[in-house]
Amino acid sequence: MxxxxxxxxxxxxxxxxxxxxxxxxxxxxxxxxxxxxxxxxxxxxxxxxxxxxxxxxxxxxxxxxxxxxxxxxxxxxxxxxxxxxxxxxxxxxxxxxxxxxxxxxxxxxxxxxxxxxxxxxxxxxxxxxxxxxxxxxxxxxxxxxxxxxxxxxxxxxxxxxxxxxxxxxxxxxxxxxxxxxxxxxxxxxxxxxxxxxxxLPDDSEPIPLPSDAPYGAVQLNASACSMCENCVWLCPTDALSVSDHTSELLFVESNCIQCGMCKSICPEDALRLEPRMMPSPISDGQRSLHQTAHAYCISCGEPFTTSPVMDRLLSRLLSNDTVLSEEGRNQKVQKCSTCRVREIRRLREKRLVEVGLSHLEPRRCR
Structure with a gap:
């Protein structure tokens, strides 16, 4: 040759x-x-x-x-x-x-x-x-x-x-x-x-990747998720987010780099990483991982947290006799922050009237 x-x-x-x-x-x-x-x-x-x-x-x-x-x-x-x-x-x-x-x-x-x-x-x-x-x-x-x-x-x-x-x-x-x-x-x-x-072949099926690949999905155990949103606040690429109008956890696969920060912060161990490659039209869109009902304030009726978070908090309060001995504590946690502040101010004004100091203006934080 x-x-x-x-x-x-x-x-x-x-x-x-x-x-x-x-x-x-x-x-x-x-x-x-x-x-x-x-x-x-x-x-x-x-x-x-x-x-x-x-x-x-x-x-x-x-x-x-x-x-x-x-x-x-x-x-x-x-x-x-x-x-x-x-x-x-x-x-x-x-x-x-x-x-x-x-x-x-x-x-x-x-x-x-x-x-x-x-x-x-x-x-x-x-x-x-x-x-x-x-x-x-x-x-x-x-x-x-x-x-x-x-x-x-x-x-x-x-x-x-x-x-x-x-x-x-x-x-x-x-x-x-x-x-x-x-x-x-x-x-x-x-x-x-x-x-x-x-x-890759023109197919909508995911292609498995090595365990250290920076591409993949996040799988969620919905029964264990309490919608605490810790994973959302820690995600560095905004792959995880929460819907503005519904109590829904959203995921964009093309943004996920499989860093594992969401998995490490999850208190319920409900997240699992899956290294894989999906076609771009599918991986670019948002998909719902979990959706729960809202928990509403018992005072004003506005939604302020999710139902799983409230149920978990109430179950811990009911199992603690010391907490239950304080009157109304279990009802306070079912109020939003605005109503709790209003309740504190109302109790403070009532106390001032009782001691005869209602003419004093309460100090306000600057």
């Missing part, structure tokens, strides 16, 4: 550091681009390009792929792995590959892998990390990308022999590119969901 010329495998250097402290210390061309865009005032598209360093390559690959019938390979390696890529160039022919030299292999995450596979590249071959600390991170990202639609189109290699084998086994003429490109947003999580919708 005739050897491939060095120019047939274009080489690009990308910096994946998204920290400002790393801009001055990295020699890749991506950092220089970020510095120039920062001086001129980055627009929305510049912010998107900065968040996805590989997006420019994907756009060019998609344009070429729409016109050609030849498969495109994306090879991800670091500086130490460039020699292995050169050896593979000399052995293979009839392969169109784009070699990308990245500053850190463990920073090339599942979002970048999914973006490449859903925008022009048929296969991604990435160099295996040998450092124990970063190898676990890479393995997690690879597993997550494969679960979200990459499957056998994503391969790891450790040597030039492995690289040649991966390129030789993949089909070279898979046909024209028929997949529409995903909708790119400035959010990495939203872009990953869009890419997964392109790569």
């Amino acid at each position: 005739e050897g491939v010329r060095m120019s047939s495998w274009p080489r690009t250097c990308l910096c994946l550091c998204r920290s400002d402290e790393a801009v001055g210390g990295c020699l890749h061309s991506r950092c220089e681009t970020r510095q120039r865009s920062g001086l001129s005032g980055a627009s929305h598209m510049a912010a998107v390009d900065a968040e996805f360093p590989i997006l420019g390559l994907c756009k060019r690959a998609l344009q070429w792929r729409l016109r050609a019938r030849k498969a495109q390979f994306l090879i991800i390696h670091d500086r130490a792995g460039y020699r292995e890529v050169c050896k593979a160039k000399e052995r293979l022919g009839n392969v169109w590959a784009q070699a990308v030299d990245v500053c850190s292999l463990d920073r090339f995450g599942h979002v970048d892998l999914l973006l490449a596979l859903s925008m022009g590249f048929d296969h991604v071959v990435i160099q295996r990390v040998t450092t124990p600390n970063t190898a676990a991170t890479q393995a997690q990202e690879i597993e997550l990308a494969q679960a979200m639609g990459a499957n056998e189109r994503l391969v790891l290699y450790s040597s030039a022999k492995d690289l040649c084998k991966a390129l030789a086994m993949a089909p070279k003429t898979p046909g024209r590119w028929r997949t529409p490109p995903p909708a790119i947003s400035s959010s990495r999580q939203g872009t990953a969901r869009a890419c997964a919708c392109v790569l």
Whole structure:
């Protein structure tokens, strides 16, 4: 087989550091681009390009792929792995590959892998990390990308022999590119969901993901939920909320990052995390997890809490003889805060009349 010329495998250097402290210390061309865009005032598209360093390559690959019938390979390696890529160039022919030299292999995450596979590249071959600390991170990202639609189109290699084998086994003429490109947003999580919708089968059934995946749903044991709303106040992404007009717990799956804060704060242990991937039209909408009746103030009749919270509070009061010995305590908890304040003021004025000090004005807090 005739050897491939060095120019047939274009080489690009990308910096994946998204920290400002790393801009001055990295020699890749991506950092220089970020510095120039920062001086001129980055627009929305510049912010998107900065968040996805590989997006420019994907756009060019998609344009070429729409016109050609030849498969495109994306090879991800670091500086130490460039020699292995050169050896593979000399052995293979009839392969169109784009070699990308990245500053850190463990920073090339599942979002970048999914973006490449859903925008022009048929296969991604990435160099295996040998450092124990970063190898676990890479393995997690690879597993997550494969679960979200990459499957056998994503391969790891450790040597030039492995690289040649991966390129030789993949089909070279898979046909024209028929997949529409995903909708790119400035959010990495939203872009990953869009890419997964392109790569996964057109089905409404959820796809299970690894346990550490930042995508998924929250399942609720409605019989144990007391609607205390602790999970709502602690949720950092507003995935959980309470309806303004009804006592209803709402959930938006596309906002959930599976952080587990809602599960940790729930006093009834009623929440459970389910890592999964749902299609965007379904995951973007609100769905009801639980709905309960209102508890109404016995004085003014306005709703002020939920029925499960009130029932639980009254059951604890009824089981405490010391509390019941105080007259009217069980009725006070069934009043809203406004009525309780009014009751306190009324009792205070009554007490002042009894001691003959009704002419004194009560002090008010400023």
